[in-house]
Amino acid sequence: MTTTAAAPAVTTSAQEPPAPARGSARRRRRGLAPGKRLPASRLVGPTLVAVLWALASAAGQLDPGAIPAPWTVVATAGRLWGDGTLATDVLTSLERAGYGFTIGLTAGVVLALAAGLSRVGEALIDGTVQLNRAIPTLGLIPLFILWLGIGETFKIAIIAIVVYIPIYLNLHAALSGIDHRFVELAEVQGLSRVAFIRSIVIPGALPGFFVGLRLGVTGSWLSLVVLEQINATSGLGYMMFQAQNYGQTDVILVGLLIYGIFGLASDTAVRLVERRVLSWRRTLSS
């Protein structure tokens, strides 16, 4: 390698014209990366689906009983909002998801910190959570109804469990995966235990925490849908369940649309926070 690199330098110093490179001028290689993002690329697909839906409805190709036209759905949403039922249902659902998520987030973080930062905590907590994780949470519904009654408490408890598990698992894995070299550095720099946790453990575990957080957010909506459809007397799921009984597909679609908006909005919110908090990572991906 050394000799080939040295050879051209010798020829040029001997004042010969530089030999043309082997073959023709080197063409750029074909890039294998997918290239630049299209503008607003996330919206292209959904917009296309909406346009097709509207066109097919306008052309009378869709049975309005099975798939009502987009404007029917919007009109129904307006009507439901106008008479106040939709607002109540949305608020009820948001409240359940909010409480369950907050409790699950807190539990997940506290347990992961306790298990990740102390050996005693790990012995007590980790095995228990792994066991809990092996039981499908929705399978706990009958037991929780018997324990907590069919009111709000059991719903919030189920959502909290669905949320805390991915947050715990990802945060705990991130905490135990802290690079040993950084632990050594902290010792050399004479960091106190508190300073070590604050400046190395927590920031180092944040990427893993955000993975868990996004899974938890998705999980809270998923379990909400299930809970509200099997045993509820209010909420979006209840509204959709009633609509099924009366054959109101437009109301069902309104419910789905709102779930979708909630899911998208919360995921985007988490991503924005993640981007801000983990701004040091952007230099890697850009």
Next chain:
Amino acid sequence: MATHAEQLTSTAPAPAVRLTGLTRSFDGRTVLDAVDLDLPAGQFTALLGHSGSGKSTLLRAIAGLDHEVAGSGGLTAPDRVSVVFQDSRLLPWRRVLDNVLLGTDGKEAEARGRAALAEVGLAGRERAWPNELSGGEAQRAALARSLVREPELLLADEPFGALDALTRIRMHALLRELWERHRPSVLLVTHDVDEAIVLADRVLVLDEGRIGLDLAIDRPHPRSYRDPLLGEYRERLLAALGVTEDHGAGDERDARQEAAR
């Protein structure tokens, strides 16, 4: 060798580091075998050895990083010790200045951090993320981090091993310059004979867990790699490392070529 060490200690004040019968072993294999060593305050020492000769073990013992290693023997070291590792070990989630300030606090520390960054030629990069630095810049930042603590002893574990040859030469000059200004005791662990000769005033060769050679390099600084008078030191060190003359010459040429590239 023993007489030489005595000479050095008798001319200097109290040693910064004193090892007496330091023994360390991993899984029953003795890596350091009753090492006796004094490092006088303010001396620039290099420690040479093959990979696996125990030189990193010795450095980690002095740094107090060998918690779970079996061993015995006496060890005194100063309070303020800094370590420069082979990798820069900058925390990717802290900006350069905050990395330099790791483990310090107060307004006055920040001023010292900025000064240290300026000293290693990184003024203006305080707000950069470690990912944005080149390998040489990252290692400069690591040097600044070790300087901020105003160490009495600077331990460097092959700090330039991961750098390209040109950057390495620049870093050599920088390290020597920093040492001349701050005068900490330095123990530089390396496997590069030339690096040891150019930088250090005393070179130790660690062989099978013992100090096999203790050589004072008595040449003025800055030293050049091409200084023919350093050749004699190089030969003695290579011999102590068990590299034969022919081999040594070949290695040397390779090293030159690499440096020229």
